[in-house]
Amino acid sequence: MNDTNWKLEKRSTGIPGLDRMTCGGLPKHQTTLILGQAGAGKTVLTLQILAHAVAEGGGGVFVTFEESPAQVRRNADSFSWGKALNQSDSWFTIDARLPVGAESAGTFDIDGLLAAIQAKVDQLDHPWVVIDGIDQLLQHQPDRAFAVDQVRQINEHCEKSGWTLLLSGKAEGDSVSPRHLEGIEYMLPTTLVLTAAMIDRRLHRHLRVAKYRGSAHVPDQVPLLIDDDGIQLPYHAVATDERVKAGSDRVSTGIVRLDKLLDGGPYRGSSTLISGRPGTAKSTLSAGFAEAAAARDERALYVSFDEMQAPYVRNLASVGIELQPHIDAGRIRFCAPSAQSGLIIEHLLMLQRQIEEFDPHLLIIDPISALIKAAGGESPRIAVERILALAHSRGITTILTSLTGVGDPEGESTSADVSTVADTWIVLDYNERAGERNRSLSIVKSRGSAHSNQQRELLLSSDGIDLADVYEYGTEVLMGTARVQKEIEENVANRRRNLGHEQRREALERRIEQARSEAERLATELELEDRSFDEVRRTDRDYIDRIKSRRDPANREIDGGSDE
Amino acid sequence: MNVSNDRAEAQVPELILFITGNAPRSRRARRNLDEALESLGLDSVEPLEIDLMEHPEHTVTYSVFATPALLRTDSSGDVQVMYGDLSEERKLADFLDDLRRIQ
Numbered sequence: 001m002n003d004t005n006w007k008l009e010k011r012s013t014g015i016p017g018l019d020r021m022t023c024g025g026l027p028k029h030q031t032t033l034i035l036g037q038a039g040a041g042k043t044v045l046t047l048q049i050l051a052h053a054v055a056e057g058g059g060g061v062f063v064t065f066e067e068s069p070a071q072v073r074r075n076a077d078s079f080s081w082g083k084a085l086n087q088s089d090s091w092f093t094i095d096a097r098l099p100v101g102a103e104s105a106g107t108f109d110i111d112g113l114l115a116a117i118q119a120k121v122d123q124l125d126h127p128w129v130v131i132d133g134i135d136q137l138l139q140h141q142p143d144r145a146f147a148v149d150q151v152r153q154i155n156e157h158c159e160k161s162g163w164t165l166l167l168s169g170k171a172e173g174d175s176v177s178p179r180h181l182e183g184i185e186y187m188l189p190t191t192l193v194l195t196a197a198m199i200d201r202r203l204h205r206h207l208r209v210a211k212y213r214g215s216a217h218v219p220d221q222v223p224l225l226i227d228d229d230g231i232q233l234p235y236h237a238v239a240t241d242e243r244v245k246a247g248s249d250r251v252s253t254g255i256v257r258l259d260k261l262l263d264g265g266p267y268r269g270s271s272t273l274i275s276g277r278p279g280t281a282k283s284t285l286s287a288g289f290a291e292a293a294a295a296r297d298e299r300a301l302y303v304s305f306d307e308m309q310a311p312y313v314r315n316l317a318s319v320g321i322e323l324q325p326h327i328d329a330g331r332i333r334f335c336a337p338s339a340q341s342g343l344i345i346e347h348l349l350m351l352q353r354q355i356e357e358f359d360p361h362l363l364i365i366d367p368i369s370a371l372i373k374a375a376g377g378e379s380p381r382i383a384v385e386r387i388l389a390l391a392h393s394r395g396i397t398t399i400l401t402s403l404t405g406v407g408d409p410e411g412e413s414t415s416a417d418v419s420t421v422a423d424t425w426i427v428l429d430y431n432e433r434a435g436e437r438n439r440s441l442s443i444v445k446s447r448g449s450a451h452s453n454q455q456r457e458l459l460l461s462s463d464g465i466d467l468a469d470v471y472e473y474g475t476e477v478l479m480g481t482a483r484v485q486k487e488i489e490e491n492v493a494n495r496r497r498n499l500g501h502e503q504r505r506e507a508l509e510r511r512i513e514q515a516r517s518e519a520e521r522l523a524t525e526l527e528l529e530d531r532s533f534d535e536v537r538r539t540d541r542d543y544i545d546r547i548k549s550r551r552d553p554a555n556r557e558i559d560g561g562s563d564e
Numbered sequence: 565m566n567v568s569n570d571r572a573e574a575q576v577p578e579l580i581l582f583i584t585g586n587a588p589r590s591r592r593a594r595r596n597l598d599e600a601l602e603s604l605g606l607d608s609v610e611p612l613e614i615d616l617m618e619h620p621e622h623t624v625t626y627s628v629f630a631t632p633a634l635l636r637t638d639s640s641g642d643v644q645v646m647y648g649d650l651s652e653e654r655k656l657a658d659f660l661d662d663l664r665r666i667q
Contacts, residue, residue, distance in 0.1 A: 102647065103647070113630065
């Protein structure tokens, strides 16, 4: 490599998590040092990277200082990519195991090793070179400083020769590097450190990018899994950092009244936590979501850590939720792993694979608390965040259930702060009153939605799930028989009130009627009075006139003369 | 040079010194070996010398990846190897001792 070609180029390892942690892969034409204890996965890592290179049309050489070439090939063969690797003739193995009883008398050079590799890769463009277990050779170097220097020499050689080198060495005890090669982890441009430790009688493997000169990288120690597909780094295996447009689309919960409480239902791509004590119908409510999704012709992935499919589906049928037809039609996938059987990251990996394979619109994890309880040295919060981030980035609506105890509304999910992370939090509970338990539902929070903060009664019947309208009584919310009782009492009182009003009204109307006829009678009386009074007045006037005329002298003669 | 034929024909224990070109350690090893053989009275032993820079394929054939390296094959076919510039006299003498007894 000359001075004009100094830019750092990277080569993909084919391991999505590692490529993401190293922002593109390992440095081309440089050495990557891979250190780790026995069983930490060094050889598998190098074989897997080589298998990817071979699958992409590249090639290389695998120098083995510990296992025989046959063992190396058998090792590769146990993975999904091993068959293709073993059938390819674009890579070679070099058996560099030291003879038994090998000793040294003075310092030695490693030019022979480099010459042997060069002879093998001469025909290849940009070969990958794996030197697995370099410590096996260099431990015979009497001068430790010189041994460390030889690691540097290997790095210089590979830069000069255009090799992309993976150099592995076995760490011992608590040290990162081999005992006689202390300090080499800081010497090479890139160093990966693998660890394997027994915690609770389970093997926990981790990987860390201890150094990557000239490149951004994730410096965290992340859990590593080895399964049929080889090395997996579930925490970084899938891209979750894509910005997702916040949708305004609402997803029905399957319960009309609950939808109404949530302003139409949770947002698509949001997460909802349903927490509650045992038997508060968390699973039933979740199944309602699933059925509603399937009814919209969407796919729902139901991950149940508590129950197997058959009894679960049967129990739901008794409350009117029929999942079987949807399962048969492939709209609902039921997945029932045992919570105890795996590490947190094993579950995480399983979930990632199920999500990628099934591509659901709705994801239900029942309960998320089982996942949190699963064995694992690391914080379950990261695992939960990863799942939610993955779901969110794919627009998947998530329902998580969580078991709680008395007086502990957040319960087991608190340790992972699920209630903080979730967009909507529905709390289910029992309401004990008058010798009975009634299920209640309340919405503690719902981001971006107007929602009622009041408890509702959750009703399960053969017709499905429903919510009863709250019955407020003073400062209390009544449920069950108490609610019914109170309703009856209230109705009676209402009737009583209504009845009294009618009676009073009728009485008053009657009195108005009476008053009206009295008024008529009095009016008649008044008329008669007026009429008789007029009569009297006219009679009186006639009498006076007659008297007047009799007393008039002018009229007397006449009066006397005639009888007029 | 046909190394494998030489080995097949020679029934006596054999010494092969692996070197890489003119490297200082290789030169030192050659000198140290000659001196040791002489002082042990093994002048008659003619070590075979293989330059791995010229014949990198022999690295794999003999499984010798560090140089200089001294390879000793017993009559039984057992192979012993000693790496380094052979500057540790005692170790080298012990390594060659068996050779003297058989001679």
